[in-house]
Amino acid sequence: MTIRTRSRRTNIITAYVMVVVILFVARQLASHKLSPASEPVKNALIFISDADSIDAGRGSNSVYRIGLDGRGLKRIVGSIPHGEGYLRTTDIDCERASQQLVIASHRRDLNGFHHALLDGSGLHFDKPDGGDLLSATRQIAIAPDGVSVIVSREKDGDYSQPRFGLVAGDLMSRKFKTIKKPTATRSYVSPVFSPSGRLIAYIIERHDGRESPTYELAIAAPTGKGEVVIYETPLSISDLAWSPTGEWLALEMSRQIYRLRPYGGELTKLTDHLGGATSPRWSPDGRMISYVSPSTFPGNQQVMIMNADGSGKRRATNIRGAVVNGCWV
Numbered sequence: 001m002t003i004r005t006r007s008r009r010t011n012i013i014t015a016y017v018m019v020v021v022i023l024f025v026a027r028q029l030a031s032h033k034l035s036p037a038s039e040p041v042k043n044a045l046i047f048i049s050d051a052d053s054i055d056a057g058r059g060s061n062s063v064y065r066i067g068l069d070g071r072g073l074k075r076i077v078g079s080i081p082h083g084e085g086y087l088r089t090t091d092i093d094c095e096r097a098s099q100q101l102v103i104a105s106h107r108r109d110l111n112g113f114h115h116a117l118l119d120g121s122g123l124h125f126d127k128p129d130g131g132d133l134l135s136a137t138r139q140i141a142i143a144p145d146g147v148s149v150i151v152s153r154e155k156d157g158d159y160s161q162p163r164f165g166l167v168a169g170d171l172m173s174r175k176f177k178t179i180k181k182p183t184a185t186r187s188y189v190s191p192v193f194s195p196s197g198r199l200i201a202y203i204i205e206r207h208d209g210r211e212s213p214t215y216e217l218a219i220a221a222p223t224g225k226g227e228v229v230i231y232e233t234p235l236s237i238s239d240l241a242w243s244p245t246g247e248w249l250a251l252e253m254s255r256q257i258y259r260l261r262p263y264g265g266e267l268t269k270l271t272d273h274l275g276g277a278t279s280p281r282w283s284p285d286g287r288m289i290s291y292v293s294p295s296t297f298p299g300n301q302q303v304m305i306m307n308a309d310g311s312g313k314r315r316a317t318n319i320r321g322a323v324v325n326g327c328w329v
Contacts, residue, residue, distance in 0.1 A: 040099055041118035043068055045281075045290055045303060045328055046076075048089050051321035055079055060086035063103065063326065065118075068305065070317035076120035077103065082110065091139040092326040094118055096284055098146025100171075102126075104137040106154070111135045113151065115171065118329060129174035132167050139190050143197040147171050148222065150191040150200060155182050163187045166202060168222060179224030185209075190240045194262075197222070201249055201262065203237050204229070217251065219262060231260060231267070239279055243286045248308070250280035250289055257291050259308070270310035277304070279325030290316065292323045 045068065050061040052075060063077035079086040080103070087105040094101040096118075103114040112127035112134050128134055136154035143149070150168045155178075157163060164187045169176030180188040180202070187205040194200065204216040217231040217240070239252035248259045255276030260267050271277040275294030282289055287308055295302045301323040306313040 039119070040096075041065065042096065042284075042329055044072075045316060046092065046094055046101070046118070046326040047279075047292075047303065048092055048324040048326060049301075049319055049321050051319045051323075056321065058086045059088065061089050061322070063089065063092055063101070063120075066303070066317055068316060070315070073317070073319075076118070077101070077114075077116055077123055080105075080114060080123075082107070087114075090137065091324070093140050093142045094327040094329060095142055095144055095146050096329040097144065100142055100146040102140050102142045102149060104140035104151060106136055106138055108136045108154075110137075113137060113140055113149075126171065126174065128169065128176045131169065131176040132178050134167060134176060138164055141191045141193055141200070143193045143222070144195060145197055148193070148197065149176075150179075150193070150222065151176075152189045152191055152202075157182070157184075159184055161207075164189050164205075166191055166224065168224070179222075190238070192240045192242045193222070194242050195244050195246045201240055201242055203240060215253075217249070217260070230262060230264065241280045241282055241289075243282045243308070244284055245286040247286070250282065252278050252280060257289065257310075259289075268310070270306065271313075279323075281325050281328045282308075283328050290325060290328050292325050 044065045046065050048061050049064050050056045055061050058079050060079040062075050065076050066073045089103055090106045091104045099118045101116045101118050115126045116123040137151045139152040141150045147170045152164045154162050155165045163182035165182040166180035166188045167176050168179045185207045189203050191200050191202040200222050201219050206214040215233050215237040216229045218227050218229045220227040235254045237253050241250045249262050250259050257271040257277045257280045258267055258269050273293045277291050277293045280289050280291045290305050293302050293304050295318050300318055300320050302318050303316045305316050
C-alpha cells in the first residue's frame with residue numbers, strides 16, 4: 001500500500017468520524033434544548049389543569065403558570081394533539097436550574113413523554129431509543145441535572161389490578177431500564193429525586209391479601225439499589241416531594257399534607273382542610289410548600305401556600321377546574 005493510498009484512507013475515516021460527531025451533537029441540541037431559549041422562569045407555580053374551556057371541551061388538560069401573588073395566569077403548554085384527539089396529562093415535573101419541563105400521559109399507545117422548557121418553548125416528544133417502553137406512564141420525575149428521568153409506568157402481567165414499576169433513563173441516550181419491577185403484591189409510584197440527584201424516594205403500595213393495601217415510603221439509589229423503607233402506614237400515601245435542602249419529605253397521606261425527615265423522625269401533620277389537601281411542592285429555598293385544596297365554590301380548586309411548618313396558610317389563586325400541582329420555580 002502506497003503512502004498516498006494510506007493517506008486517502010485516513011482522510012476518509014477522519015471525515016466519517018467528524019460527520020458522525022457533528023450529527024450526534026446536532027441531534028442533541030435540536031432534540032433536548034438544554035439551554036433556555038428566553039428569560040428564565042422563576043417565582044412561579046407550575047400546575048396541570050383543565051381550567052380553559054378549550055381543554056374541558058377536548059377532554060384534555062394543559063400546563064399553566066401563575067405568579068405567587070395569583071397574577072399572570074398563563075397556559076404555557078396547551079392541549080397536546082394525539083391521534084384524532086388530545087392527551088390528558090397525568091403528571092409533570094421541572095427543574096429551575098435547567099428550566100426543563102417533562103410531561104407524562106397515561107396512554108398505552110404513547111411510548112414516551114413530552115419535554116419542553118419552562119417558558120413553553122421547544123415542546124417535543126421524547127421516545128426511548130432502547131430498553132423498556134414508557135407507555136401507560138403514571139408519574140414522572142426529572143433530576144436536578146436536567147438529564148436523568150424516572151417514570152412510574154404500568155406493567156403488563158397476570159395481575160388482578162394495575163401494577164406499576166419504576167423505569168429510569170436519561171434525555172441524552174434515551175435508553176430506559178426497569179429499576180423496580182412490580183409484582184402481584186407490590187406497585188412502585190411517585191418517584192422523586194433528592195436535591196443532589198444521588199437518591200430517589202418513592203411509594204410502595206403493598207398488597208398482601210388484606211382488604212386495603214399497606215403503604216411504604218422508601219429511599220434508594222437512582223438505580224433502585226440499596227432500598228431502605230423509612231415509613232410504613234395503612235393510610236393511603238399518594239404523592240411525595242423532597243425539599244431542596246434535603247431535610248424533609250412532604251407527603252400527601254389520606255388527602256392531607258405531612259412532612260417527615262428522610263432519615264427518621266416524627267411525622268408532622270401540616271394541613272387539616274375539610275375538603276383535603278393534595279400535591280405538596282416545595283419552594284426553591286425550602287421555606288414554603290404549595291398545595292391544592294378544594295374551594296368553597298363548587299367545581300373550583302385553590303392553589304395554597306404555607307410555611308414549611310404548616311403555619312401562615314394563604315391562597316395564591318382560585319381556579320375553576322381540576323388542578324394537579326406540578327412544581328415551584
